[in-house]
Amino acid sequence: MRRDKFLIIIAEDYKSNIESEISQRLKEDIKNIILKSQSEFNTDFFNFYKYFRAQHPYIFKTLDWNEEYKNAEINLNVETRIERLGIIDMNAKKKFQEAFYEYKK
Structure with a gap:
């Protein structure tokens, strides 16, 4: 398996966890502001x-x-959806690989 595909599989595996965590944190922040x-x-x-007023x-x-x-x-529902996975930092892939390989040792 190519390393690029490996990174995408990891990202997809954690996508729902990340979405859930972001939703939970946003909900707490919004609730505190309210x-x-x-x-x-x-x-x-x-x-x-x-x-x-519109409803009642x-x-x-x-x-x-x-x-x-x-x-x-106030009832609050927050849903987060990650549309696309990608790398913004051009060196992020290299940093991730270095950290991943260091972790595997």
Whole structure:
């Protein structure tokens, strides 16, 4: 097997793990930002009210959104998909091979 194909197989094997890890980290970061907007800044700078108002216009009219937003439960779903695998650093392949061969010793 050529080394190029070997690198691609390794990358494909870890692709779903990498996607999952990125999604999890992004979700945590976004969740923390939302919580901060609710507790520290007391403002809906994401404009969630627009979505709530569109889905529940009659309920929205009866609310004080600024007060409700502070305690609102925001459901979040983050999915990451890696479109292409490639090497940006022209020396990355060489660095990877050196590290891989050093590890195998």
